Amino acid sequence: MSKNVHIISHSHWDREWYLPFEQHRMRLVELIDKCMEVFEKDDSFKSFFLDGQTIVLDDYLEIRPENKEKLIKYIKEGKFIIGPWYILQDEFYTSGEANIRNLLVGMKEAEKYGAMCKMGYFPDAFGNAGQMPQLLKQAGMDTVTFGRGVRPVGFDNEVQENGNYESPYSEMMWESPDGTKIFGILFANWYNNGNEVPTDKKIAKEYWDDRLKKVATFASTDEYLLMNGCDHQPVQADLGKAIEVASELYPDINFKHSNFPEYIKAIKEKVPNDLAVVKGELTSQDTDGWSTLMNCASSHIYLKQMNRKCESALENGAEPVRVLSSVLGQNYPSDELEYSWKKLMQNHPHDSICCCSVDEVQDEMATRFNKSKQVADYLVSEGKRYIADKINTKEYEKYKNALPFVVFNTTGRERTSVVSVEIDVTRKSGWLKKCAYDLDEINVPNYKLIDSDGNSIPFKIEDLGVKFGYDLPKDKFRQPYMARRVRVTFEAENISAVGYKTYALVEGDTEKVTDTLVSSENCMENDAIRVEINKNGSLNVTDKASGRTYKGVAYYEETGDLGNEYMYKMPEGSKAITTQDTVAKIELAEDEPYRAMYKITNTITVPKSGDDNFEDEKSHMVFFKERVGGRSNDTVEMKIETFVSLDKNGKGVKIKTRFDNEVKDHRVRIMVPTGINSDVHKADSVFEVVTRNNRHNAGWNNPSACEHEQGFVSIDDGEKGIAVANIGLYEYEMLPDLDNTIAVTILRAVGEMGDWGVFPTPKAQCLGISETEIEIVPFKGDLISSGAYEECYQFRTDIITADTDCHDGVMPLDYSMINWQGNGLTLTGIKQKGNGEDIIIRWVNVSDKTTTLTIQKSDVIDNLYISNIIEKKIKEIDSNNNYFNIEVKPYEIMTVGIAK
Numbered sequence: 080m081s082k083n084v085h086i087i088s089h090s091h092w093d094r095e096w097y098l099p100f101e102q103h104r105m106r107l108v109e110l111i112d113k114c115m116e117v118f119e120k121d122d123s124f125k126s127f128f129l130d131g132q133t134i135v136l137d138d139y140l141e142i143r144p145e146n147k148e149k150l151i152k153y154i155k156e157g158k159f160i161i162g163p164w165y166i167l168q169d170e171f172y173t174s175g176e177a178n179i180r181n182l183l184v185g186m187k188e189a190e191k192y193g194a195m196c197k198m199g200y201f202p203d204a205f206g207n208a209g210q211m212p213q214l215l216k217q218a219g220m221d222t223v224t225f226g227r228g229v230r231p232v233g234f235d236n237e238v239q240e241n242g243n244y245e246s247p248y249s250e251m252m253w254e255s256p257d258g259t260k261i262f263g264i265l266f267a268n269w270y271n272n273g274n275e276v277p278t279d280k281k282i283a284k285e286y287w288d289d290r291l292k293k294v295a296t297f298a299s300t301d302e303y304l305l306m307n308g309c310d311h312q313p314v315q316a317d318l319g320k321a322i323e324v325a326s327e328l329y330p331d332i333n334f335k336h337s338n339f340p341e342y343i344k345a346i347k348e349k350v351p352n353d354l355a356v357v358k359g360e361l362t363s364q365d366t367d368g369w370s371t372l373m374n375c376a377s378s379h380i381y382l383k384q385m386n387r388k389c390e391s392a393l394e395n396g397a398e399p400v401r402v403l404s405s406v407l408g409q410n411y412p413s414d415e416l417e418y419s420w421k422k423l424m425q426n427h428p429h430d431s432i433c434c435c436s437v438d439e440v441q442d443e444m445a446t447r448f449n450k451s452k453q454v455a456d457y458l459v460s461e462g463k464r465y466i467a468d469k470i471n472t473k474e475y476e477k478y479k480n481a482l483p484f485v486v487f488n489t490t491g492r493e494r495t496s497v498v499s500v501e502i503d504v505t506r507k508s509g510w511l512k513k514c515a516y517d518l519d520e521i522n523v524p525n526y527k528l529i530d531s532d533g534n535s536i537p538f539k540i541e542d543l544g545v546k547f548g549y550d551l552p553k554d555k556f557r558q559p560y561m562a563r564r565v566r567v568t569f570e571a572e573n574i575s576a577v578g579y580k581t582y583a584l585v586e587g588d589t590e591k592v593t594d595t596l597v598s599s600e601n602c603m604e605n606d607a608i609r610v611e612i613n614k615n616g617s618l619n620v621t622d623k624a625s626g627r628t629y630k631g632v633a634y635y636e637e638t639g640d641l642g643n644e645y646m647y648k649m650p651e652g653s654k655a656i657t658t659q660d661t662v663a664k665i666e667l668a669e670d671e672p673y674r675a676m677y678k679i680t681n682t683i684t685v686p687k688s689g690d691d692n693f694e695d696e697k698s699h700m701v702f703f704k705e706r707v708g709g710r711s712n713d714t715v716e717m718k719i720e721t722f723v724s725l726d727k728n729g730k731g732v733k734i735k736t737r738f739d740n741e742v743k744d745h746r747v748r749i750m751v752p753t754g755i756n757s758d759v760h761k762a763d764s765v766f767e768v769v770t771r772n773n774r775h776n777a778g779w780n781n782p783s784a785c786e787h788e789q790g791f792v793s794i795d796d797g798e799k800g801i802a803v804a805n806i807g808l809y810e811y812e813m814l815p816d817l818d819n820t821i822a823v824t825i826l827r828a829v830g831e832m833g834d835w836g837v838f839p840t841p842k843a844q845c846l847g848i849s850e851t852e853i854e855i856v857p858f859k860g861d862l863i864s865s866g867a868y869e870e871c872y873q874f875r876t877d878i879i880t881a882d883t884d885c886h887d888g889v890m891p892l893d894y895s896m897i898n899w900q901g902n903g904l905t906l907t908g909i910k911q912k913g914n915g916e917d918i919i920i921r922w923v924n925v926s927d928k929t930t931t932l933t934i935q936k937s938d939v940i941d942n943l944y945i946s947n948i949i950e951k952k953i954k955e956i957d958s959n960n961n962y963f964n965i966e967v968k969p970y971e972i973m974t975v976g977i978a979k
Contacts, residue, residue, distance in 0.1 A: 082301040083345060084291070084325075085337035086273050088318060089128035089308040091202050092135055094166065096310075096430040097838055099439035104138050106311055111139045114314050115149060118158050123319035125336040128160045128308075131200030132167050133188035134425070155193040160338050162189030162196050163220070165421070169429040170208040171362075171787045172376070172383065172809055174390045175766040175923070175972075176908040177427065178208075179948050180420045182218050186949060198339055199223035199261070202270040203310075205372040205429055206787075208765035209360035213255040213972055217947040222343050223253060224264045228361020231267040231297040244365045246355040248299035250346065254358045256767060256970035262347065263357070266306065267297040273305025274312065276321035283324045291332075300349040304342055360769060368781030369704050372433070374647040376787040376810035377746070377827035379434035379441055379843060380851070384807030385448040386432060387875060389423050392455035395876040398910040399489040399577055400462040402918055403896055406939050407889075409465045411911040412458055419454035422447050435644040437832060438842040463487060463881040470581060471888035474531070478585035480524070485581050487879040488574035491899075491906025491922075492869045495572045495728045497674050500880040501543065502584060503562035511547070514561040518545045521563060527589035528569055531581050531892035537592040537672035538569035540584075570673035570727055571878070575895030577909060596675035596725055601665050603675040603725045608857065610725055610732055616663030616679040618723065620732055622857030625799035629753060632855060633734055634658045635719055636748045636822065637685050639710040641693055642703045643833030644843055647746060647783055650693075650709045656683055657750070658719070668722065676724040685717050686710035688743035689830075697830065700837050715741055730870045731804070731856035736825055736849075743844045747826040751855060752818045753801050755794045760813050760821075761862055763790040766907065766972050768868060768925040773815040785812045785824070791871035792821055793862045800862060804854040804871035825851040863903050863926045872905055898935040903928060904967065912950045918977040919950055924967045932965040932973060942978040952976060 090110055095103055114127045129135050140147055153159045165185035170178055189195035199215040201207055203226050215223055230245045249267035254260045266272070272290060277283040294303045307315055315321070318336060325334045363371040376383075397416060405411040426444045430436050434444075467485050475481035482502050488494040504523055507514035528538040543564040550558040567584060574580050596603045601612040609621040617634040621627070637656045642648040658681040669676035693708025722735040736749065761768050764787075773794075775784050786792075792811045793802035803811075803821050810824040828845045832838035854874045858867035899906075903926030912919050918939075924930055934940060936958055943956040943963050956963050956975070967973045 082303060082332045084303045084305055084332055084334045085342040085345070086276070086305045086307050086318070086322065086334065087128055087337055087339065087342065088126065088314060089130060089270070089306060090312040090314070091270060091308065091310045092130045092132070093310060093430045094134065094138070094428050095440045095443070096436050097832065097836065099437065100443060103311065104142070107135060108139055108142050110313060112143070113316065114159070115146070115153065117314060117316050118153060121316070121319050123322070123336065126158050126160055126338045127314060128339065130167065130202070131162065131196065132164045133162055133185050133192070134166050136161065136188070136192060151193050157194065157338070160196045161192060161194065162186060163198070163218070164200065166424050166428050167201070167204070168424070168427040169205055169432050170211065170765050171206060171789070172386065172432045173427045174394065174789065175210070176394045177390055177424065178214065178765060181424055181427065182214070183949060184417065184421060184424070186218070196339055198343065201225040202266060203227070203429060205375060205433060206362035207360065208767070209769060210255050210766040210970070210972065212253050212261040213257050213259040214766070214948060216259050216261055217972065218949050220261070222262045222264065224266065224339070225361070226266040226270055228363055229265050229357055230365050231265060244357055244361065246357060248354065249297040250299045250350055251354050252356045254356055256359060257968055260356070264304070268293045270306045271309035273307040274309050275315060276307060276318060276325070278317055278321045278324055280324055280328065283321070284328055287325055287328060299351055299354065300346055302342065302346040302349060360764065365776055365778060368775060368779040368784065369646070372435070372645050373785045373787065374642065374810065374827065375433035375435050375645055376785065377647070377824040378644040378829070379845065380808065380824070380826060381845065381849070382434055382441060382444055382448070383809050384851070385445065386426065387807035389448050389451045389455070391876055392452050392459070393419060393423065394908055395489045396879065397455040397458040397462070398908065400459050400466070400487065400879065402909050402911055403577065404462040404465045405911060406896065407466060407469045409462065413911065413913055415454060415458055419451045419458070422451040422454070435832060435834070437838055438840050441842060459879060463879055466579070466890070467881045467883040468886070469888045470883070470890045470892060472581060472883060472885050472892070473887050474892065475583045475585070476885045478529070478583065480586045481885055482584040482882070483581055483885060484583070484880055484882040485579050486571045486574060487579045487881070489577060489879060490873050490876050491576050492873070493576055494574050494873055495570065496878050497568065497726050498571045498878050498880060499566055499568045500882065501564055501566050502882050503548070503564050506548070506560045506562045508558065508560040511559060511561050515545050518561055518563045523563065523565060524586050525588055526584045527587045528567060529583055529585055535589060536569055536582070537594070538567055539671055541566040572728060575893070576899070576906070577897050578895030579893070581892040592672045594672040595670055596727060597667065597670050601677065603677070605725060605727055605729060607730060608725060608732060610723065612665055612677055612679065612723070614663065615659055615661050616665065616681045616721060617659070618732065620855060620857060622799065622859065624859035625857070627799045627857065629751070629801055629857060631659070632751050633721070633723070634750050635681060635683070636750050637683060637717065638746050639686065639689065640744050640746045640827060640829055641689060641706045641708055643829050643831045644840060645833045646703055647785065647827065648703050648706065649782065651707060653710060656685055658683055669724070673727045674724055676722055679721040679723060681719045681721070683717050683719070684714050685742055685745065687713040687715050693744065698837060703833065710744070717742060730867070731854040731874070733854050734852070736851045738849055740826060740828060740846055740849050743828055743830060745828055746824060748822045748824050749853065751801070751803050751821040751823070753794050753821060754818050755796050755800060757794055757796050757819070760792060760794040762786060762788040762792045762811070763871065765789070766923045767970065768862065773813045773819065783812065785810050790875055791868070792823070793867070794819055794821065795858070795861045797861050798859070800858055800867070802856040802858065802862060802867050802871050804856060804874040806852045806875045808851060808853065823853060825849065868925060869905060896939055898937070899933060901930050901932040901967065902926070903930045904932055912976070917979055919946060919974060920977065921948070921972065921974045922967065923972045924970055927969045929969060930967050932967050934963045934975070936961040936963070940977055944976045944978060946974040946976040948972065948974055950974070950976070
């Protein structure tokens with residue numbers, strides 16, 4: 080049987096990377112123009128693959144709008160192959176819901192343009208999330224192509240006994256934790272193995288002898304895949320001639336200009352039945368650890384933090400708030416939400432969100448993040464006020480000068496949290512200058528804080544003075560005013576999932592509460608946790624449920640970094656500088672009945688930057704692994720401020736770190752010794768709490784063994800454990816030789832992009848103020864059964880508040896939209912499908928046990944059905960005694976639709 084060589088023309092289109100976006104776009108316009116010119120002149124040029132993403136079409140048409148119909152024509156004819164993604168993301172630095180929105184938008188755009196390639200495409204993702212087979216299968220795809228994470232060994236070699244990430248072929252099966260399998264094609268010789276095919280016979284003979292031998296090494300069939308393109312590669316216009324030459328040189332081989340649908344159909348008819356099965360996340364586990372690109376997780380941490388806040392503003396803010404307001408009659412802003420999501424996702428391509436690009440790219444990313452969040456915040460503001468106006472707050476009129484406000488919980492579980500809300504005690508409009516001086520003269524009355532049942536709640540009130548404000552009515556011109564404003568801080572208890580509680584400031588004397596969480600000098604505790612501050616500023620954290628004390632928690636480590644935006648490298652022979660041997664300044668910063676807080680100040684002396692040898696190595700493009708430069712002899716004092724707080728009903732210790740970074744070429748981590756005896760740990764990932772080994776495989780020889788996380792990392796022995804949650808800190812390392820310490824990177828400062836050239840990135844040194852937040856959550860039992868994972872998820876979600884007035888309304892003072900139960904489940908998203916259509920709610924089972932999702936019937940929840948992730952109905956769900964019961968398998972992603 081003759082061999083078939085499938086040559087697929089493409090260009091891997093990094094939207095921005097070593098050039099800023101607009102400069103890459105100019106080349107994109109040239110590429111698509113040239114492709115259409117080739118289509119018109121050469122019938123033998125069958126098709127061009129537009130890198131699996133639809134955003135390239137939007138980027139092109141913004142410059143060439145007059146070519147839209149021509150572009151659609153070529154897409155419908157199969158000349159341009161597009162989709163299914165909106166952008167080619169990095170899965171590990173984008174949330175599970177963001178990955179789904181990427182598919183939803185990409186598939187919608189592809190449909191708008193006329194056709195879609197139903198194949199998961201990850202040519203250059205820096206690893207792949209373990210749940211991706213399940214996501215793709217639910218989206219109607221049965222094939223995935225990818226470039227990293229599995230090592231092909233060739234059909235003459237055997238896969239090692241522990242070779243979980245090895246395959247004899249470039250074809251294999253990839254399995255999610257839930258058992259979903261999908262056919263996988265690895266670019267074993269990379270996605271440029273058919274690039275720039277020669278037309279000269281002599282050169283072509285050498286070229287094809289080499290390429291055919293390499294592809295045959297790993298191919299499981301005689302259907303060979305040659306990828307004709309590379310990063311930002313111009314189209315090879317003379318490919319038809321090159322294929323003619325190849326056919327003449329090898330008459331027994333069928334060379335064809337092909338495409339993915341054709342190639343996949345052909346190979347599936349011949350693929351052997353004994354393909355290797357690789358399971359879970361693909362992160363190049365079986366490598367030496369030097370080129371895994373893992374340290375992108377800590378490059379430009381401030382941008383990673385912005386990304387997390389933007390994702391949360393949409394997933395845990397705008398979408399659930401507007402679902403709740405839509406139930407009450409407000410329009411659901413689908414178009415506005417999609418716009419905000421698209422702005423956010425434009426920062427999610429792997430070279431963007433990984434922050435391994437030139438400084439101009441990072442500058443533009445900050446702008447996009449701000450744009451996305453501005454829209455999300457506006458949608459939240461409109462929605463929460465609409466809901467507040469529907470609540471019957473007339474009950475508070477019986478109190479003197481009542482000032483009601485609403486506290487929202489947009490997470491999937493009941494929540495208790497310390498809340499701050501700013502309230503206008505009184506307003507004046509007119510001549511604003513006079514209003515301001517008049518308001519200065521008033522005395523803020525004595526207030527007490529009550530809940531909806533009239534119970535008095537301990538709180539702190541701060542007079543913020545006179546503030547300018549304005550309203551923007553829907554039916555008149557803007558209305559400026561001056562207001563006397565106060566800030567109220569208290570602990571809001573037991574707010575129901577996807578719901579709210581109302582409170583009110585009312586005039587009157589409040590009973591003085593002398594309760595305190597400060598139990599002794601430099602020590603605070605509640606019913607669950609005791610925190611003792613050591614002289615060096617580290618903490619001894621005692622979990623009262625398990626009786627375990629974690630000693631020396633939350634000290635800091637500083638090291639040099641001779642790497643780049645991709646990879647960390649500690650200078651050889653250097654040692655870490657820590658705060659363990661320092662004497663910290665410890666001050667009680669807050670002592671309220673609902674919260675205690677200490678401010679801890681550490682000072683360490685560190686080198687100011689890398690040395691001159693290091694600078695020389697960078698400019699001469701010495702590979703980072705081979706660098707022998709060191710750190711400067713010049714030093715600076717680095718002052719680190721830590722704010723450690725414990726809430727009255729808190730399940731964890733919250734830690735805010737702040738310092739002014741004046742140092743270059745270094746890394747700073749917060750260290751959490753655990754002392755837990757376990758060889759494995761767990762980390763939050765995409766729709767998964769993944770179990771990882773504390774030690775990498777034997778072939779790993781990089782002294783650093785960092786991993787990526789999304790929301791938290793934890794370790795337990797089944798009886799006790801500890802988790803470290805974060806907001807936008809994606810890099811950690813488990814240190815088994817250091818008492819199983821969890822090390823979380825809070826800053827990494829470098830001065831170059833790295834990779835294939837010399838690209839200085841001075842802004843990657845992240846000079847200036849650095850602020851980070853973590854929560855240390857000890858627990859009894861394991862992470863899942865203890866419910867600690869939900870505390871970690873809630874930590875990254877802001878509480879939303881809305882002030883209002885006393886008025887009639889149709890809604891009760893306290894409310895929850897959905898009453899549900901399910902062990903091991905976490906609610907990941909709640910949104911509407913389209914404009915005013917069904918409500919979509921998604922859960923994932925993060926446990927290894929089958930569980931039952933139970934949802935109570937209500938006025939809102941009446942007709943339920945199971946959906947897939949692209950919001951297509953699969954089957955109806957019958958109720959039983961006013962409850963819907965849905966079996967959810969281990970690690971299954973369960974999407975439920977609420978029909979209107």
